[in-house]
Amino acid sequence: MYPIHRWQAFAKLTRVEEETLANLGEGEVVRRPGETIRVEGDIVSGVYLLIRGWVMSSIVLQNGARLIQKVHLPGDMLGTASMVLPCAADTLTAITEASVAFVPFGRLADVHARFPRLAALFTFAVQVERLALMDALVATGRASAKEQLARLLVDLHTRLTPLGFVRDDAFDLPLTQEIIGDLSGLTAVHVNRKLRELREEGLIAREGQKVRILKLVALRDLSPTIPRLHRFEPPWLPRSTDGESV
């Protein structure tokens, strides 16, 4: 089932709203690692809900270089930026095995019409993604390689925690060093060297497929940006319209 914690981050939802979100997507589809969900340039007819697994959103430049705009985690909506375009702006690729549900635009429009409050929350979610991009841009433009890696680890730690995937500051990291490079605008070789430095300095440790953050405070200090705190139930959020008292 689609995890709605991202929506609940902004408001307490009524039961009707929760059910609406839970039924937003069509049937769940499973993708194998490396499989593509949608390719840059495809005709756009809806968005996707990420239910399980990790998915990356990548863009290829005219010069052939690739950059990964974002790694998506369960609860994220995928491909919403392309809703204003005729053709998809990004390629969605499963990193791990992933479950995805398609939401055709018609259904999205329907929910927006019937639940203005969910429409507003959708807009909020888009703004959150935009803020994340702003922070990523600033880091990519002005931070050193090591600072960028610190940022990536802190970001994942922060986003994985509410999903329950972090135990004692350790979590599974299914990203290859090449993916990390494409995420931060670096080469895989350089990622390797700088991660080693972080290990040697005792900030992080690797345990097989897992990463453990040993000095979270130091890593946060090193990171050029810190995760943003959102405002819960801002006063201009519309009230629920389903009649249920919250």
Added chain:
Amino acid sequence: MYPIHRWQAFAKLTRVEEETLANLGEGEVVRRPGETIRVEGDIVSGVYLLIRGWVMSSIVLQNGARLIQKVHLPGDMLGTASMVLPCAADTLTAITEASVAFVPFGRLADVHARFPRLAALFTFAVQVERLALMDALVATGRASAKEQLARLLVDLHTRLTPLGFVRDDAFDLPLTQEIIGDLSGLTAVHVNRKLRELREEGLIAREGQKVRILKLVALRDLSPTIPRLHRFEPPWLPRSTDGESV
């Protein structure tokens, strides 16, 4: 008066809708070059409409470096990303003399409640900004200095044209080389050198405060990204609710 071409890029508006947008902002305020409209960390109570002039949105990192996230032109809405935050994420600074109108959240919420179609267009506008950030991120992460500058010039050319500020591929460029550096993640010195190369190669020319693009096609080819074409009146856009036939 607030120029609404950015809204009309997505749909033909009814007269009522146009008037609503025109009256969205409170009284117009004039800012001198270098004056600040809002500072990172300020309490957020609304957004701004840019009526006249150029404004930049900058973010400062923990390490003290600054990056300009975007240069805003007339018709843009400023500061909307911070609507989900308690404190502003970016600093808004006038580059040229600029006219700005404040829109308190209450008024924004009111318009959203009465005009679901305008609410949807607002979301679209946010997505457009997000796409612009995605492209900027990819370019900053994976493009050379010269490619980035080509991109910046093509972007400004594209955005200034509908405003009527481009004549024979020439337009006023009120950005210092330091600002251009902070926009692209480079140093002012390097911007200077690479702009000179673009001049020497005959791609652009400088005429005082103005820049003239001599070889637009070549500059577009050099640019790592090309401006995106948006979809006009996507079918899932709600109908107008003011009863006027379009």
Added chain:
DNA sequence: CGCCCTCTTGATCTCCTTCAATGACAGTGG
């Protein structure tokens, strides 16, 4: 077993930064 993918490390190169100095120009106050 052999292949492919990923991680790792070394050596070299280069794009961009950093530091520094100069000139052009506008504003300002005497």
Added chain:
DNA sequence: CCACTGTCATTGAAGGAGATCAAGAGGGCG
């Protein structure tokens, strides 16, 4: 009218962060 000041563009020289090229090691999987 002219020194004085600050901003911005410009150019040179040196240094460094990260890229590129190359090769080997380990591991999963057919």
